[in-house]
Amino acid sequence: MAQVEKYYLPDDFYYDRKEHVWARIENGRVRVGIDMFAQQSAGTIAYIKMLPVGRTVRKGRAFGSIEAGKYIGPVKSPVNGRLAEVNQNVLDTPKLINDDPYGEGWLVVIEPSNLEEDLTDLVHGAEEIEVWLEAELKEYREKGLIEEDD
Amino acid sequence: MELGGVEPLHSQTIYHAVCHGVSSGAPDTLIILHPGAPYVCIGYHQELDKEVDVAYCERSGIPIYRRQVGGGAVYLDSDQIFFQLVVHRDRARGPVEQFAARVLEAPVRTYRQLGIDAYHRPVNDICVGDRKISGTGMARIEEAVVLVGNIIFDFNYDAMVRVLQVSSEKLRDKVYSSLRQYLTTTKRELGRDVPRDEVQRSLVRNFSDVLSAEFSSGDLTDYEVQKLKALDRLFLSKQWLYSADRRSSAVRAVKIRDGAVVSEVEHKSRGGLIRMTLSRVDGKIADVAISGDFLLGDHLDELEQQLRGKRFVEAELARTVNSFYRAHDVKMPLTEPMDFVHCILKAS
Numbered sequence: 001m002a003q004v005e006k007y008y009l010p011d012d013f014y015y016d017r018k019e020h021v022w023a024r025i026e027n028g029r030v031r032v033g034i035d036m037f038a039q040q041s042a043g044t045i046a047y048i049k050m051l052p053v054g055r056t057v058r059k060g061r062a063f064g065s066i067e068a069g070k071y072i073g074p075v076k077s078p079v080n081g082r083l084a085e086v087n088q089n090v091l092d093t094p095k096l097i098n099d100d101p102y103g104e105g106w107l108v109v110i111e112p113s114n115l116e117e118d119l120t121d122l123v124h125g126a127e128e129i130e131v132w133l134e135a136e137l138k139e140y141r142e143k144g145l146i147e148e149d150d
Numbered sequence: 151m152e153l154g155g156v157e158p159l160h161s162q163t164i165y166h167a168v169c170h171g172v173s174s175g176a177p178d179t180l181i182i183l184h185p186g187a188p189y190v191c192i193g194y195h196q197e198l199d200k201e202v203d204v205a206y207c208e209r210s211g212i213p214i215y216r217r218q219v220g221g222g223a224v225y226l227d228s229d230q231i232f233f234q235l236v237v238h239r240d241r242a243r244g245p246v247e248q249f250a251a252r253v254l255e256a257p258v259r260t261y262r263q264l265g266i267d268a269y270h271r272p273v274n275d276i277c278v279g280d281r282k283i284s285g286t287g288m289a290r291i292e293e294a295v296v297l298v299g300n301i302i303f304d305f306n307y308d309a310m311v312r313v314l315q316v317s318s319e320k321l322r323d324k325v326y327s328s329l330r331q332y333l334t335t336t337k338r339e340l341g342r343d344v345p346r347d348e349v350q351r352s353l354v355r356n357f358s359d360v361l362s363a364e365f366s367s368g369d370l371t372d373y374e375v376q377k378l379k380a381l382d383r384l385f386l387s388k389q390w391l392y393s394a395d396r397r398s399s400a401v402r403a404v405k406i407r408d409g410a411v412v413s414e415v416e417h418k419s420r421g422g423l424i425r426m427t428l429s430r431v432d433g434k435i436a437d438v439a440i441s442g443d444f445l446l447g448d449h450l451d452e453l454e455q456q457l458r459g460k461r462f463v464e465a466e467l468a469r470t471v472n473s474f475y476r477a478h479d480v481k482m483p484l485t486e487p488m489d490f491v492h493c494i495l496k497a498s
Contacts, residue, residue: 006463013315021155031207040245041243041244041245041246041248042246043245043273047195049195049245058215058444065195067193067194067220068220068246069220069246069408070219070220070221070272070273070274070286070287070288070290071220071246071273071274071287071288071290072193072194072195072218072219072220072288073290074287074290088356136441140244143241143243144252145241145242145243145249147248148171
């Protein structure tokens with residue numbers, strides 16, 4: 001498990017740098033969710049919408065959206081492929097994303113179509129994750145986007 | 151862009167178009183406008199038929215649009231000014247609450263310059279005392295983040311409650327009284343009209359200050375104009391308007407402001423149905439009206455009275471209802487005190 005300040009990120013997952021979406025490889029399929037930084041930035045998630053099973057998803061394109069407070073944001077796929085599973089529990093109880101972002105709060109499982117290539121630009125491994133998130137938090141502080149003590 | 155009065159549709163689609171523009175390199179943009187006529191606007195994840203009395207709106211010639219921003223159904227008209235700030239997401243990363251707090255300082259200052267002691271109530275309401283005076287919402291659209299909100303000069307409370315789809319007239323009445331109590335306007339606070347152009351100038355100045363940005367007047371880019379045409383078509387399509395995304399809930403609830411919700415809830419006890427219309431304000435029961443398949447006669451008012459002010463905490467509610475049962479020697483073996491408690495907690 002990698003840790004940067006108050007944020008924990010499992011180091012065997014892959015992460016999209018800009019979207020803060022995680023991907024875990026499971027027997028050739030990809031389980032997807034949003035990481036701790038993304039869910040804490042959004043706040044308590046009240047609603048979630050996702051494309052149905054069977055739909056094609058494209059890397060970098062939205063497969064769903066989340067609503068927290070009065071904020072709406074897209075959730076973008078880290079890989080190309082087809083939606084094999086959608087987490088019904090998280091549709092019924094969106095707060096699972098806040099409570100357990102890497103476990104019960106997973107969003108979808110994707111049958112990837114080009115996995116090896118799609119993984120190349122994702123962050124992976126404890127050291128790489130820490131370097132990425134530390135740099136990102138530093139940049140946000142410098143831009144005044146997050147409070148000094150947050 | 152200070153656009154003045156625009157078509158109701160454009161009061162929504164313009165900022166969506168600008169989000170596409172900013173995503174493609176156009177500068178961060180502040181839009182100030184107001185709709186030239188009334189309309190109803192629903193949140194991105196809302197299910198139209200469950201939120202709005204569509205037949206009434208059609209009969210009354212009130213258009214309905216779905217925005218790509220969160221929140222609930224609202225009645226909007228020319229007695230408001232909208233501010234719509236669109237920035238590239240690189241300048242709005244991090245916690246949504248912190249971004250909202252920073253940006254909403256601008257309209258808060260405008261209200262204060264008018265002599266209204268407004269403050270930002272997280273996540274994104276602006277309030278005076280316990281009354282909301284500005285509703286806002288945020289979304290990420292493409293590579294842009296938009297924050298929309300309004301300065302409310304006057305508000306047509308009757309029209310707002312009339313356009314809502316509610317499960318009973320009792321709920322409609324309760325929503326009306328809660329709106330009157332918890333939603334205010336510049337006119338109610340000051341007892342006079344305020345000049346629209348003064349407010350507009352104040353907003354531009356305050357946004358400029360809080361963002362440390364120099365604004366220059368501008369128009370939609372060619373790309374944004376093309377996007378606007380496409381968005382107009384999208385927003386007018388039945389497919390977009392009726393896309394049912396929000397999952398249905400057994401609870402019928404109308405949010406008045408952050409922390410203030412009116413709901414209608416039901417609970418089936420072995421003795422029959424219990425129905426309640428509940429106002430929840432800041433975690434407590436502000437008001438409750440109870441009805442159902444049981445006989446409590448005149449004592450019902452007393453139970454309602456005793457529940458007011460109680461928190462949505464099972465033990466506290468159980469003590470209150472148990473004490474009521476004992477005081478009046480209530481004999482309803484098939485409708486137990488905990489049935490009332492469970493009904494109330496459905497609105498928590």
